[in-house]
Amino acid sequence: MTSPSVVIADHRGLLREALADALRREGIDVLAAAPDCDSALLQLDRTSPGVLVVEPAMPGALDLLVPTVRSRDERPRILVLDRAVAASDAELLRAIEAGADGYTTGRGGIAGLADAVRAIAAGRTVVPPDMLGPLLHGLIEQRRASSAAFERLMQLTPREREILLLVADGLDHDDIAEQLFISAETARTHVHRVLRKLDVGSRLEAVTLVRRHGLADHLERVVERAAG
Amino acid sequence: MTTFSTDARPRRRDDVLVAIRDDRTELTTAAGELHVLNPTAHALWQLCDGLTTPSEMAAAVCDVFDVHVEIALRDVAAGLGALVRDGLVEVPK
DSSP states (O other), X not given: OOOOEEEEEOSOHXXXXXXXXXXXXXTOEEEEEESSHHHHHHHHHHHOOSEEEEOTTSTTGGGGTOTTTSOTTTSOEXXXXXXXXXXOHHHHHHHHHHTOSEEEOXXXXXXXXXXXXXXXXXXXXXXXXXXXXXXXXXXXXXXXXXXXXXXXXXXXXXXXXXXXXXXXXXXXXXXXXXXXXXXXXXXXXXXXXXXHHHTOSSHHHHHHHHHHTTOHHHHHHHHHHHHO | XXXXXXXXXXXXXXXXXXXXXXXXXXXXXXXXXXXXXXHHHHHHHHHOBSSOOHHHHXXXXXXXXXXXXXXXXXXXXXXXXHHHHTTSEEOOO
16 A cells, blocks of 8 residues: 655644654655745645645645635645644634645644544545534534525625625725716615625625625626626 | 434433543433443534534535535434434434
């Protein structure tokens, strides 16, 4: 059986090198150890590892997981190694949502980490057993929140959805008015009505709601359909 | 075999004693039977809050694990069935 090939992305120099050495001793083929995201991306392109082990505290670490950086087919399997003293359920949820294939706290030592790398390389999902329940619960809560947000979105009229899309694009009242050939006062009234229907207190909250629940694409499709 | 409607809302029984020992959860039923749950069963037991349906549980399982929703639903139902049979979970009518 071939040993899994790995790139490590960790901003802490001494720990990064120690981790690479320790994993090599466990039979893992460590191809590179990168100190930051840019270096990690270069190493991923250069070495095409089976697994990327990433420390989530590294600045921009979760960007390495976002599918837009690399498509799921092209990118390596990703294991998040959270060595924070108190690894949190929220961090795990963030990592899984960002596209990680596994998450480990390192409590199992180097042997445990090597096992996690092998499991990830073999296509399995790794989650600390004691964190599985809270993770599933967090995902369920997020689905419910998204569903509620979607229902609120559906209460908007086609014109209000169009307005919301422009708000999400960062346009102010005057820009919206110009774009839709209406007065600034009318645009302001539309925006206030949208905020009230969405049950949010500001334009920023409305934009956050749309982005957090991935509603922008849906909004665009609905607006296009109405326009077409 | 216990069967579940996908919109049932199973909940942990109030008369079960819970003890955490050495990273494992021990559950003792009202009848005095001791159960030590494996991690998956423990996660499922944690989700039995009287609000969450088997469908929601299965959807979350699919979010984490690369598994077809039908298989997740079947496994969730089987796991819940075992928890009900063991007297750890009840399904309000």
